[in-house]
Each structure stands twice: as structure tokens, then as C-alpha cells.
Amino acid sequence: MMRNNYKKTIGIFLLTLFAIGVFVFSPNFTTHGDKEALRLYEQRNQRLREFSTRNSPDGKKVAYYQNKFVDDIESIGDPDYASLLVEQNGQTAVVFQDNFRLSSFEWLTNDEIKIYKGCGSGCLLSYVVNVNTKDFQESVEKIFNPR
Amino acid sequence: MPDSPLRTLIAETQVKFTVNAFGLYAISVTASCGKSHGLKVKIDDQQFREVPPRKNIQTYDIPPAWNGNKLRGLKQTNVFLLILDEGEHIITFIPRDRVAVEAWDYRLVESPAKVSFSIENQAEDGDKRPWFTFVLVDLPLKSITAEADVAWHYLDGDDVKLIVDNKIERNPDSRLWRDWAWHAVPRQLLDGPRREQKTVTKNLASGLHYIEFWADKTPTLHQVTFDLGEFELKRIPSRNSPKWTEDFNDDTDVIILARLIFGEARNQSKEAMTGVGWVIKNRLRAKRSYFGYSYHEIILKNDHRYYQFSSFNPADPNYPVLIDPFNAADETTSKAWFEAYDVAESITADISKDPTEGATFFHSSDLSQEQFLIESVPGAIFTKRIGNILFYKDPNDA
Numbered sequence: 001m002m003r004n005n006y007k008k009t010i011g012i013f014l015l016t017l018f019a020i021g022v023f024v025f026s027p028n029f030t031t032h033g034d035k036e037a038l039r040l041y042e043q044r045n046q047r048l049r050e051f052s053t054r055n056s057p058d059g060k061k062v063a064y065y066q067n068k069f070v071d072d073i074e075s076i077g078d079p080d081y082a083s084l085l086v087e088q089n090g091q092t093a094v095v096f097q098d099n100f101r102l103s104s105f106e107w108l109t110n111d112e113i114k115i116y117k118g119c120g121s122g123c124l125l126s127y128v129v130n131v132n133t134k135d136f137q138e139s140v141e142k143i144f145n146p147r
Numbered sequence: 148m149p150d151s152p153l154r155t156l157i158a159e160t161q162v163k164f165t166v167n168a169f170g171l172y173a174i175s176v177t178a179s180c181g182k183s184h185g186l187k188v189k190i191d192d193q194q195f196r197e198v199p200p201r202k203n204i205q206t207y208d209i210p211p212a213w214n215g216n217k218l219r220g221l222k223q224t225n226v227f228l229l230i231l232d233e234g235e236h237i238i239t240f241i242p243r244d245r246v247a248v249e250a251w252d253y254r255l256v257e258s259p260a261k262v263s264f265s266i267e268n269q270a271e272d273g274d275k276r277p278w279f280t281f282v283l284v285d286l287p288l289k290s291i292t293a294e295a296d297v298a299w300h301y302l303d304g305d306d307v308k309l310i311v312d313n314k315i316e317r318n319p320d321s322r323l324w325r326d327w328a329w330h331a332v333p334r335q336l337l338d339g340p341r342r343e344q345k346t347v348t349k350n351l352a353s354g355l356h357y358i359e360f361w362a363d364k365t366p367t368l369h370q371v372t373f374d375l376g377e378f379e380l381k382r383i384p385s386r387n388s389p390k391w392t393e394d395f396n397d398d399t400d401v402i403i404l405a406r407l408i409f410g411e412a413r414n415q416s417k418e419a420m421t422g423v424g425w426v427i428k429n430r431l432r433a434k435r436s437y438f439g440y441s442y443h444e445i446i447l448k449n450d451h452r453y454y455q456f457s458s459f460n461p462a463d464p465n466y467p468v469l470i471d472p473f474n475a476a477d478e479t480t481s482k483a484w485f486e487a488y489d490v491a492e493s494i495t496a497d498i499s500k501d502p503t504e505g506a507t508f509f510h511s512s513d514l515s516q517e518q519f520l521i522e523s524v525p526g527a528i529f530t531k532r533i534g535n536i537l538f539y540k541d542p543n544d545a
Contacts, residue, residue, distance in 0.1 A: 040477055047474075052464055065464045073479040077414045077535075082464065100414065101513060104462035118411070118457025120510030120536070121426055123523050140514070140522035143453040 041069045056110045061088040061131065063095075063105065063113055076100035084115060086131045095131045116141070156186070156242045164253060165235045169382050171256040171286075172231045173264070174238065177224040177249040184215035185243035190227060191236050193284060198312050198357055207243055210310070210357035211282045215246075221273045222249060228262060228373070229284035230380070232388040259380045263372040270362035275308075278362035281371065288351040289376035291358060294369040296342035297331040304331025305366035309347065310359040316347050329366060342369070350376070386488045391470040395459075400442040405484070405491035407446045410458030410469045412536065413483040418502055419534040420487060424494040425501045426509050426538065433507060433541065442495075504530040506538035 045066050052065040063086045070076060082102040083094045096102075096115055103116040103124070111132055117125040124141040166172060178186050185207040187195065195211040196204050208214055213223050240248060256262050270278050288311075297305035307329035309316040315326050324330035328345055335341060360368060382392055384402045395403060404424055412423045430438035430445045439445035448455040458465040468474050472484035493499035503509075508527050510519050512535040519537070520527060526542030 037477065044474075044477075047467065048464055051467055052462075067464075071479065073483045074414050099513070100465065101457070101511065102464065103457040104460055104464075116457065116460075117513065118463070119514040120411070120519075121508045122455050123508075123510040123514060123519065124453060124457060125514060140518050141453065142522065143450070143455070 037071065038069070052105075054105065054107060056107045058110045061086055061107075061110065063087075063107070063131070065102070067100075084113070084129075086113075088131070093131075095134050096127065096129050096136065154248050155245060156240055156248055157245050158242070160240045160242075162238050162240070162251075163235055164238065166231050166233060166253070166255070168255065169233050170231065171259040171262070171380055172229060172253050173256055173262070174227040174229070174251070174253040175224060176227075176238075176240075176251040177222055178213050178246050179220060179222045179249060180213050180215040180218055180242075180244075180246040181220045182215050183243075184245055186213040186246040186248070187211070187241050187243075188225075188227075189239040189241065190229065193229065195282065195355075198355055210277065210280045210313075210359050213246060214277070215243075217276050219273065219276065221271050221276060223277050223280065224268070225280045225282060226264065227282045227284065228256070228286060229282075230382070232382065232385075234388075259375065260378055261372060261374050263370065265370055266368045269367040270305075270365050272365050273362070275306075275361060275363045277359060278307075279360040279368060279371070281358040281373070283354075283356040283358070283373070285353055286356065287353040287376055287378050288349050288356050288358075289374040290346055290348040290350075292344060292346040292370075292372040292374070293360070294342065294344040294371075295329045295360075295366050296340045296369070297329050297335075297366045298340035299331040299333055299335035300364060301336070303364060304333070304335065306330040306363040307366045307368070308359075308361035308363075309345075310357075310361065311347070311349055312351070312356055327363070340367075344370075353378075386485065386492075389472045389484060389488070390474075395447060396443060398443070401488065401491050401495050403442050403446050404495060405488040406469055406472075407456055407458075408490055409472060409484055409487035410465055411456055413480070413487060415536060416534050417486060417490060419536045420490045421494065421499055422503045422506070422531075422533045422536060422538055423509055424490055425499075425503050426506050428494055429501065429503070429505055429507045435541075435543075438507065502531070502533060503538040505540055505544075506530045507541045507544075508539040509536050510539075511536055 048067060049064045054063050063084055066083050066085055068081055077099045079099055080097045081099050084096040084105060085092055086095050098117060101118045103118050105113050105115040108114050111130055113129050113131060115127045115129060119125050122143055124143050126139050126141050127136045129136040174190060176188060180186055187206050195209060196206060197209050206212065211225055295307045306324060306327035308326055309328045316328050318325050318328050321330060329343060381397060384391055384398055389402060404427055407427060408420050408424050412420045427442060427445050431442060434440065439448055446456060447459060454460045457463055458469050460466065473481055508524055516537060527539035528545060530538045530540055
């Protein structure tokens with residue numbers, strides 16, 4: 001399946017700005033509890049960034065995951081909960097988004113990343129994403145053989 | 148260490164304390180109570196009963212409690228040896244009528260394989276009654292070595308009795324004092340007190356063990372050492388402390404199943420979570436090599452490249468929260484962990500019913516049924532949809 005011109009939402013824009021440290025995406029935090037929640041969210045995203053960062057084969061690009069802020073567990077199923085960001089030429093862009101089931105990823109070339117997504121027991125999807133155009137190709141990985 | 152002033156307790160009293168590191172701890176409580184009064188303690192959720200268990204549960208007339216009918220106002224010290232996680236804990240004192248808690252404290256045991264207590268305590272004068280009780284919680288016991296001295300006082304002598312799990316250690320050297328491992332004899336009026344070290348080998352498996360020292364008159368207990376044999380201090384992840392030990396094999400069946408449910412379905416309804424958990428149980432019941440034969444084998448199944456359940460892939464962004472559910476530190480994630488644990492517990496304990504009609508596969512609605520049946524598991528037999536999770540039976544069941 002091919003999808004052209006991956007839709008850029010305001011959320012992506014804010015998340016991108018947040019990722020490059022220009023702007024903190026803060027959905028009307030006012031009380032102390034909200035500020036604490038935001039602080040924890042930022043901590044988690046920083047840890048997630050460190051955990052997931054992978055360099056492109058030529059070392060010129062960096063990809064990592066970030067999650068959007070949610071305040072209820074159901075929202076981790078939102079299709080824009082997890083974002084894969086790529087830094088190149090001094091700019092950061094969201095190249096792929098999906099729910100919390102997004103799994104590991106690997107650079108295939110300097111322009112392509114293969115992203116895996118769990119979908120159940122012995123069920124794994126993969127997406128080969130062009131980091132420049134954000135076009136992607138979805139496949140079902142065959143990982144279970146009941147014999 | 149807590150402040151431990153002499154306190155008279157007449158009502159249940161909880162005391163919070165915090166330990167800075169996971170480890171084996173000795174919690175010592177000294178209390179006294181008169182006839183018909185008593186005291187029992189609870190440490191976190193750990194309560195104590197008779198060993199071995201009988202039909203009627205006893206909580207006051209047992210070695211780790213203080214029974215006023217036996218003590219008749221004298222002091223008894225109980226030392227609880229147990230593994231505690233880092234963080235806050237609660238000791239609950241539950242008196243029957245009125246008791247005096249003379250002191251209590253806790254300390255980290257530095258060398259868990261061989262636990263030594265320097266006691267240097269002379270018993271108050273009194274007839275045959277409990278004096279020191281050591282409570283080993285989930286620990287093995289290879290041997291006990293104790294050193295005591297006894298003296299003769301005109302018409303009667305000091306004696307010390309040792310009881311392990313309700314069985315008196317017989318004294319093979321004396322028919323007259325066969326129940327008293329240490330005993331004085333009249334000639335000690337001239338010879339003076341006799342200090343003696345004794346070792347009793349028990350080789351008891353890990354469990355709850357009570358080691359009692361009873362005193363008659365005024366013996367002195369100098370030192371007690373417990374050899375725990377091959378015991379290795381290893382934390383076992385639990386509902387309240389689920390952080391992994393860096394080896395999933397240390398997880399209990401409930402914990403590994405709870406991790407699976409949490410990793411795969413923490414945003415789902417309780418019924419869908421239960422369904423995901425039952426897929427594992429149904430695989431276990433199927434006894435098929437391609438599924439695996441234990442909770443661990445089924446859940447951790449991988450071909451060195453892909454895990455059957457992607458959240459167990461060490462490079463998966465869900466992995467950090469899977470191995471340490473409180474790592475996320477937000478309330479909603481913690482709540483989801485507790486729910487996943489409770490669901491897992493009800494499944495492993497055979498309390499919950501299978502809502503999937505025997506399914507051994509599931510997939511989320513991220514994948515179409517057609518894709519699953521053609522590309523993922525051809526021939527799988529659809530049984531039910533719960534929320535956005537679809538369940539299937541093994542194609543080999545057709």
C-alpha cells in the first residue's frame with residue numbers, strides 16, 4: 001500500500017518543534033499536578049529518545065521515537081501516539097506515526113527505514129518508509145508457522 | 148532505625164518504615180503481656196499462622212505471636228527475617244487487650260547466606276516460656292548454631308529449649324532433661340555457669356520456619372547463627388514491585404503473563420485483556436511444541452529475530468515499560484499494570500473464564516482479518532472479537 005504526501009497535522013508540527021527543543025508542546029498545563037505530569041512526560045520522552053536512537057549507515061541522519069502526551073491509557077491506541085522522527089541537515093521531521101504497537105526499526109539504506117509494528121500473537125507488520133518523501137510500503141511479516 | 152520507646156498498645160497500630168535497598172532484613176520486636184493478653188504483627192501483607200498449617204488458623208497462639216498465657220508478663224523477642232524491596236513498608240501491631248511493646252527495630256542483613264545475631268541477653272526469671280523466636284520467611288535453613296550459658300540456683304537450674312517448626316530438638320545426652328538442649332546440673336553450684344555452643348542441622352527447604360528458644364529460669368543467650376545453605380538473595384518481581392531482575396526466568400507465571408497482557412493490551416477493556424491472557428493459557432493447554440510448554444516458553448518464543456509478542460523485543464519502544472511498568476511513572480500506566488496483573492492472577496489461578504472460546508491466536512484491528520488469514524496464520528479459525536482484538540483457534544484444530 002502506498003500513501004503519498006503524508007498528512008502533516010498541527011500535532012506533528014508541534015511535536016517536531018518540541019523534538020528540536022524550540023518549543024514545548026504543552027496542552028494548557030496550569031496546576032502543579034499538570035506541571036508534574038508534563039515533567040514526567042518530558043523525562044519519558046527523553047529516555048525513549050536515548051533508548052531508540054539509531055544512526056543511518058552513513059552516520060548523517062538520526063532516527064528516534066517520541067510519544068505524544070496522553071492522560072488516559074486508551075489514547076496510546078491513537079494513530080498519532082508514537083512518532084518516528086528523523087534529523088537530517090539540521091532539521092527534524094516526523095516521518096511516520098502510529099499507535100503504541102510500533103516496535104523496533106532499522107535503517108535499510110541512508111534513505112529508507114524499516115519499521116515494525118506488533119499486531120498480536122505471531123503477528124507483525126512492517127513499513128518501509130522513505131525518510132525524504134515519507135512514502136511507505138506495508139507488509140505482513142511471516143513469523144509463525146503452526147507445524 | 149525507628150524510635151522505640153516503651154509503649155502500651157490497646158489498639159491496632161501501623162508504623163511505616165523505609166528501607167533504602169532491596170535485601171534481607173531482620174525486624175526485631177520485643178514485647179510483654181500478661182495472662183489472656185496477646186500480640187501479633189503483620190509486615191506489609193505478610194501474616195503468620197501455625198506451622199504446619201491445620202484446619203483452624205491460629206494467629207495468637209503461635210511462635211511469632213506473643214501469648215500472655217505463656218509469658219505471664221515476661222518479655223519475648225521475635226526476629227522476623229524476610230526479604231524487603233527498597234521503599235516504604237508497614238509493620239502492623241495487633242494487640243489482644245493490652246501489650247507493652249518494649250522495642251522494635253530493623254536492620255539489613257549484610258551476609259544473607261549466614262545470618263548471625265549477637266544477642267547477649269539474660270532471660271528474666273520465670274518458668275518455661277517463650278523467650279526468643281526467629282521467623283524465617285521464604286527462606287531455607289541448613290543449620291542453626293547457638294551459644295548459651297546456664298547456671299544452677301540452689302534447687303533449680305537454667306534451661307534452654309530449642310524448637311524448630313513446632314518440633315522440640317531432643318537432648319541426646321540427658322534422659323532427665325531430654326527436651327532441653329541446654330540445661331544446668333546441681334554440681335554447677337560449685338563449678339559455676341556452663342557456656343556451650345550447639346549446632347543443629349535441619350536442611351529445610353525454602354519456606355516459613357519458626358525457630359524458638361524457650362527459657363526456664365535465667366539462662367543467657369549469647370549468639371545465634373542461621374546457615375541458609377545455598378540461599379542466594381534474588382528479588383522476585385511482584386505486583387507492587389514488578390521491575391524485572393534482568394532475567395524473565397525470575398518472573399513467576401503470574402508476572403510473566405501480566406507483562407504479556409500489559410505489553411500487548413494495556414489500552415484495552417478488562418475482557419479483552421482477559422482474552423489475550425487466555426490465548427497464552429490455551430496454548431499451554433494445547434501442549435504443542437510450536438507454542439511451547441510453559442508460560443515462559445510460550446511468551447518468550449522467538450526465532451532469534453522476531454518475538455511472537457513484539458513488546459518482548461528488546462528494541463521495542465514498549466520494552467522499557469514492559470520490564471519496569473512503573474518506569475513510566477504516570478498514574479494511568481500504573482493502573483493498567485495493576486489491572487493486567489489482576490487479570491493474569493485470575494487466569495493462572497483458574498478463577499476467570501475463557502472469553503475467547505478456546506483461541507490460541509489474536510490480532511489487533513490494525514490488521515484486517517483477510518490479511519491475518521492469508522498472510523499471517525493461514526487457516527486460523529475465527530472465534531470472537533472483543534473490542535479491537537480478534538481471536539482465533541489453531542488451524543490444526545480444524
